[in-house]
Amino acid sequence: MPEATTQAATTAPGDARPRLPGGAPLARSPIRQPPPTAVVGHWEVSRRHTNAALRLADLSALAKVVLRAAPESEAAGALGVPFGAARRVNVVATRPAPQLVVGSGPDEWTVLGPVDTQAEIDAALLALPGEHPRSVVDLTHGRALVRLTGAAAPAVLATICAIDLRERSTPNGKALRSLVAGVATDLVRDDVEGTCSYLLHVERSSGQYLYDTLMEAGATAGIDAAGLPEKEI
Amino acid sequence: MRPVARRATPTSGRLGPRPGEVIDRARPLRFTFDGRPYLAYEGDTIVSALLAAGESVFSRSFKYHRPRGVLSATFFDPNCTVQVGEEPNVRGAHRRVRNGDVVSAQNVWPSLRYDVKAANQAVGRFLSAGFYYKTFIKPEPLWPAYQQVLKRFAAGGVVGADDPHGYYDHRYAHVDVVVAGGGPAGIAAALGAAEAGAAVLLVEEEPHLGGHLRYGGPEALRLLGELRQELADAKGIEVLTDSVATGRYDGNWIAVHQRSVPGATERLVKVRAGALVVAAGLIERPYVFAGNDLPGVMLSTAAARLVNLYAVRPGTRAVVLSANAEGDAVAALLAAAGVEVAATLDARRAETVVAARGHGHLSSVETSQGRVVEADLLVTATGWTAPTSLLNMAGVRPTYDEAAARFVVGAEPSPGVFATGGLVGDASPEGLVAHGRAVGARAAAAAGCGKGAVLPELSPGPHPALFRSTTHGFVDYSEDVSSKDVFQAAAEGYDSPELAKRYTTATMGPSQGKLELVNFLGVLAEATGRSIGELGTTTWRPPYAPVSLGALAGRPHEPVRYSPIQPYHEAMGAKPLVAAQWIRPDHYGDPDAEVRRVREAVGLIDVTPLGKLLLVGKDTPALLNQLYVNKWSALRVGAVRYGVMCAEDGVVFDDGVCGRLGEDRYLMSTTSSGAGAVWEWVERWLQTAGRHLDVYVTPLTTAYASINVAGPASRTLLSRLVEGVDLAPEAFPYMAVREGSVAGVERCVLWRIGFTGELSYELHVPAGYGLFVWESLLDAGSDLGVGPFGIEAQRIMRLEKGHLIVGQDTDGLTQALGAGLDWLVKLDKADFVGKPELVWQANREDYDRLVALVPTDERTVPPEASQLLGIDGDIVGRITSSRHSPTLRHPICLARLAHHLATPGTVVRIHLPDGRDVPARVAETLAAYDSEGVKLRA
Amino acid sequence: MAEPAATFLAEAVHHQWTAFPELSNLCYVHGRPAGSPAATVTVPVRPERAELRVWEGIEMVKVGRAQVWRRTSGAAAPHRYSAASLVRHGLTHEPWPRVWRQVPLRPAYDAVIVGAGIHGLATAYHLAKDHGITKVAVVDRGYVGGGNSGRNTAIVRSNYLTPEGVRFYDRSVKLYEALSAELNFNVMFEQRGHLTLAHNDSSLRTMVWRAEVNKLVGVDSSVIGPEEIKRLVPYLDTSTETRYPILGALYHPPGGTIRHDAVNWGYARAADALGVEIHQGVEVLAISTTGDRVRGVVTSAGEIATPIVVNCTAGHASLLCDMVGVSTPVVTHPLQAAVTEPVKAFLSAVVVSGSLHVYVSQTDRGELVFGASTDPYASYSTRGSLEFTEELASHVLALMPGISKIRLLRQWAGLCDMTPDFSPIMGITPVEGFLLDVGWGTYGFKAGPASGEAMATLVATGKTPELIAAFDLARFAEGRLVGEKGAASVGH
């Protein structure tokens, strides 16, 4: 599959939503995209730029594939990421950059990759060694994924999440699932260039709620909406 | 009823600068009290500013409407509760004046000065404890009228229906040690814990740390300065002032109420702490004697606070009753501040106050020596109450120390819970600091930081047991309960603390016994001839201090869920339907027209909330056999089957379909409301009895946008957009599943099923493409008359078709055979969930049946839940679903009906909510529309 | 007397009667009695003089020049509570008699009732009054009304779902209506109306269902719309744009609130007066049996012989059943409640929201009393939780957004013995003489008078009254659950 490319979308008269040339299918995040938007791969995404010290970006367009297998299975061993951790692993050998493998459950791994790479990840997970039963499910469309970045991120998150976010309990590379503002949420501490950053994902239909709640929680800390960062694509 | 005279010469006023004052004389503020303007300085409380201006009455009491002034000058002062703007019950002796505050007195009518309800004082002797219970007994019809009058006596402030909801915040915190109380012992405990490496949260109720050091002498201020410097240099201590630890719950889960926060009205901090140190200090106890509630009678700590913190002179000529060094010091302080100390009564030498006299304000004091001393200030220092609330919440039972005349606790009363300061014992400030520091270190050690420290000795010193003088006076100011009431309660047999408390309401008012409890116990002990130790005490419940509903609630967090097609529904102005967390389109303006569109052409409905579970693994049929009442072993790839799940009691729990997508891949659907519960049910079986099964379950409910395309033209419409699937009836028959692409979107699942009774296809498309596919379908089918339909149209059509809705046409006791599912239940399976109950049900006759009813009067659509009546008027069933059928043009109903009547052709009586009865006939089949199922198989 | 007299007086002086039609009804419309008063009491209180004049059926209090008149029912008997007795005691300082006696435990009783809450006390009262059985001991390890009877939110109603439930609770409401006179103790029953809000279709359907069954059984209930709801409770947010829109409500005018302590004390005082003994601080340690028959009770104050033990406990029902090996379907969950500081009256009706798990009423003192559903896991702890108050507050504010500044003053918890079908367990057990009046879940207080009456009949006659036949223990083993299950998880 080719690298996802960014293209300008056209907008039909009287319709604020972009369309792709030739009526090709256009995928949308469950979260409203702050303008300006563009189409990346098959997805309509925001390309908003912000210099705010605390920012929230919608990453729902990223590929997300879930592997279920016994923790003692060969496949699990091949991934090498235990429950509760998140590491970059080259699951898809042909990709230039590794994918983020999240140990999201005792027998569950969530692999996050660039836009439109779910089929490759899917195939790579099915091809992991071993005969143990396993289940590989593409949840790209089933999850809303956002990234909250900034030094104030732990304090903002602490207004809506009961988890101990201090360094000694939730260091970079830690993954867990808990309640965030009343919704079961996967939380991954994944710092960006030394700045504290969290990935949060929930089942898709709660995405807008999660996004709105984080924006409100961060309001006094000066949060701003960011577009899909180039390096995530 | 006499008005309180405005005094020509105010007894109180502002003093010159004091070394520890907390007011900023350079920053004057303006506010009004009962409509009159007043000046304050930044840092003044409402009450200190009013006292400085010569006012001395701030409220009227609850029952007798007696004028009341300052008593303790703290948050818990029962006499200083005022309304500030829209905020009721503000503690005027604690709340700092803000510029422009509009303050008014509460519980006065028509005004603070002239309060007609004060007539109650004249007949006070009849308003004894429990007087409510002894009168108004007859005649009963008049009790409500009496009650309306009583309600006018409610003591609180005012709230408005449309008062704005402030911005209330919540925050979680995780620390090693919480220290509740920022006096010398509390500050030292925080320092001791931090030195051991602990993360500490130090919480102080007042705006400044220091406790009693703040209003002590020069030595106290010097020590406070040192402690503050040490705090400033320490690492790992977060200090919250004007904040109070309101509750300690299981697992050292501690609620801290921040009363002033930048950017928010208030904030609730929910803290998980390794250890809790309670350093709440001591609360000074009032003394009970006649007239002890007159304005001008106050506690020694109140006088010290007023003079030293706010530079307010509390009176001009004082009598001091002292039983301790603190009281002696206040006598000296008053004299130094220019108050004439007319008499000092030493309670340690059995000198006491017999009565305080005055009209609206203290004017003279009668002493035990028989003297009557003119005075406008009476200061009492008769002992202390240990506010052990947080410790009580941790299950600690303080013991009563007779010699010290107060309750005490040890320094380590419970695992993870510590106490220091006055709660534990008496010492010099330095002694309290030493103890606090050691307790802090030990608390840190309990939380895993450091090695602890050796605990210095701290125990309470002796103190005279002073509760009541020789006269009766108020025990509970906010409830207007006198010592006489307590005596009477005891005499009547309400002689345990709990019964006497409930009977007299003592300690049940806004200060919850902080000031009153020990006096109440002391008086009850006197009345019953027992000691306080024998009586025991009542339990202090959370919260330690009252918390606003806004702060408890925080910002509203009510999760809502939307389908990917929601932008379309909104654009079309669909009427929203709230279904649990989902917001769904009920209809788009005309549900009947939506029905006709589906019956005659083709319609689309967004059914995304339908639960969808992907089951992967070779043992999936075994799992399905266990969870569903029917059989699954023979399901071919590409086939779909309807299934019903029961709980172990045989009660119908959920229904849906399950299709076999591939060799080891199955997609199960559930009801929208049951999506979460069925997922858990499946997981539960797979993790317990079914651990050996090779099945993984993954919820895909919102991974797919689900669109049902229904109507005779649905195949034509789909044929224009679907690729990779042969839509011919033979190739893709009813109850089949296929995978293919729709409008160019790959990996879609298509089931040929439907709830409406028409030829229909349920499309599950990757959710991000949901809106795209929906709009593509509308575009492609415009010539076919395609349009959307909502939940209401679907409900009508499923009812025409006789499909049940679990939870509506069944209830919490409906077992499968009572839901018309006899044909589905396979009792010859070895096991399935709920099987034994269904076997037994099959051997009975007496359960209600699900039937279709047709009212014979075609104009009457019986409301759902209308009852069905038998010949003798008894209830024999009820309507569970009812609509007018736009297709059949008559009402159609489903009903639960007693078995003996549930035969086709029987006529039953429907009792309508408007009182009319209409007959209805039991139909042959549940389906009123296409009962043969020809259309959906087309 | 004096409080209302003074109240009437104060209001009257200020408003010259006319502003208070309910007062003028009280005072003037009935006219003045003929002849001179049967009694006149003068109270020399400065600066005024208060005087009570009593005629047959009417009395008057005069303070200064103002007068307050009220109808009464005849002359006051000695040690009967009345306005006149209140004045007499106020004047003479004559001590009030004890409400119940303190007597030593006897070696044998005709029946021992475990639990001095409303159920146990009402059972004892009716045993003595209706059946003349007075050799009865009510034992309690705590104090009178110290369990759930003093911890509930004092709401009384009969708008249940099943005919058997409605009939039973309706009997209780009827008894409550007459209880003040029956016990000569004002229990302050105020039938202020009870509203159960519906926020979605299915709950609205359940409200219609309840209303229809209620009406057919003769209980006043109906479903009303948002406008009528707003009229009854102006502080409710009835706009349609809320997360929990108010679509309608089940309105039950006879429902209301009562003073729970007064009910307990009133029953205790009346039962005591009939000869029943109340033993506080006496804990049941064991129940002795011979074969399958009850023989006696071992208590912390000694052994008692008795052929009948009635289990009237709440929160500990199954522990007592364990003593005789009777297995029950009871699970004990804490039920929490809370009260706020007082504010001026703004809420007349009792408001319940099942979907939001909250109910609220305002006391005469101005406090808001809140309750919710039971805690989500079984426990015998009454320590309470913070999350209860958080959820409570957010749900109350979702209904009444204007009251965020009111402060919560106190929270507490009781223990509820929950049953699988939200209905009680009453009647006989496999152990002869061991009777159950348990499993009341969150409904026990409302049921007190009717269950006392029915249990007394069962004890006295050995026959289960028809009113409680549906609530037998055997229904679980026989698969005959009562249909209250699913009415609503919160229905106070």
Next chain:
Amino acid sequence: MIQIPCPYCGLRNANEFASTGEVKPRPDVATATPAVWRAYLYDHRNPEGLVTEGWYHRAGCRKFLVVERHTQTNEIRSARPAGVAS
């Protein structure tokens, strides 16, 4: 708020979990009498003391656990995955 020591996730607040009640063995379906079956459905030990009960870590690892908890103090003695012998 009490905390449940999840064997997978560590100490977590109880509101992440759902209590599923006392753990009871399921009778043999083929031989269960109504009395036995309904005792399984409805009866509980309901002790004031240690109870063995199920908890589902709904907002966490989604594992069913068997927990020993004291019903008066809420102290938790042990927690293990369901279906695994203690």
